[in-house]
Amino acid sequence: MEIDFAKGDGLVPVIVQDASTHEILMMAYMNQEAWEQTLKTKKACFWSRSRKKLWLKGETSGHFQEVKEILLDCDGDTLLLKIDPKGKGTCHTGYRSCFHQRHEKGEWKVFGERMFDPKEVYGT
Amino acid sequence: MEIDFAKGDGLVPVIVQDASTHEILMMAYMNQEAWEQTLKTKKACFWSRSRKKLWLKGETSGHFQEVKEILLDCDGDTLLLKIDPKGKGTCHTGYRSCFHQRHEKGEWKVFGERMFDPKEVYGT
Numbered sequence: 001m002e003i004d005f006a007k008g009d010g011l012v013p014v015i016v017q018d019a020s021t022h023e024i025l026m027m028a029y030m031n032q033e034a035w036e037q038t039l040k041t042k043k044a045c046f047w048s049r050s051r052k053k054l055w056l057k058g059e060t061s062g063h064f065q066e067v068k069e070i071l072l073d074c075d076g077d078t079l080l081l082k083i084d085p086k087g088k089g090t091c092h093t094g095y096r097s098c099f100h101q102r103h104e105k106g107e108w109k110v111f112g113e114r115m116f117d118p119k120e121v122y123g124t
Numbered sequence: 125m126e127i128d129f130a131k132g133d134g135l136v137p138v139i140v141q142d143a144s145t146h147e148i149l150m151m152a153y154m155n156q157e158a159w160e161q162t163l164k165t166k167k168a169c170f171w172s173r174s175r176k177k178l179w180l181k182g183e184t185s186g187h188f189q190e191v192k193e194i195l196l197d198c199d200g201d202t203l204l205l206k207i208d209p210k211g212k213g214t215c216h217t218g219y220r221s222c223f224h225q226r227h228e229k230g231e232w233k234v235f236g237e238r239m240f241d242p243k244e245v246y247g248t
Binding site: 001002013015017022023024026027069070071072073074075078080091092093095098099100101102103108 | 125126137139141146147148150151193194195196197198199202204215216217219222223224225226227232
């Protein structure tokens with residue numbers, strides 16, 4: 001079994017799960033180069049589809065993701081990274097997880113609390 | 125916030141997590157119609173990219189996924205379904221999770237045990 005990068009035009013989706021709490025923190029994409037960087041450094045590195053460049057998670061915020069375990073699904077087209085998250089939160093909005101909106105009575109409601117102020121961390 | 129179906133040409137990736145054990149079971153895709161079916165029936169319904177049709181998970185195997193909670197990520201392009209899995213296993217290969225291959229010393233090694241015989245469940 002190999003990672004099937006071809007199916008998604010060179011990219012595979014990567015689910016990022018907290019190795020300790022099992023909370024899903026984010027989803028991102030890797031190309032071959034991001035995959036190799038991640039293996040080499042043991043820090044999660046993705047391919048930013050918007051910026052079209054390698055994206056070492058934490059390079060700006062310091063919130064690196066230390067990779068503990070890597071799983072591949074049955075047809076080889078999706079990765080699951082179990083990581084130890086450094087810093088206060090994963091999401092660029094300041095929440096611990098990117099998944100901080102819950103579907104309730106037909107609406108998306110934000111839950112949880114902000115772990116950091118994005119302005120302080122990203123300066124924007 | 126609305127689900128951003130446009131970004132992925134009408135499809136959004138959907139992470140499926142066991143609501144009780146927090147194990148990641150699979151990843152699949154939804155279009156608008158699959159999303160509406162899921163909301164209506166409270167059973168996970170996806171869009172099969174290979175068969176190009178709606179795919180009610182469990183329609184053949186009986187392994188339905190009862191939806192307990194639905195989360196959306198910060199930019200609205202990925203869903204997280206927390207479900208109660210019916211039946212013995214999620215993966216069409218018979219494993220509990222589709223993520224049953226672990227990266228160890230440069231190789232993918234299958235772990236866990238088969239929960240059912242695919243031939244008995246799918247007849248193929």
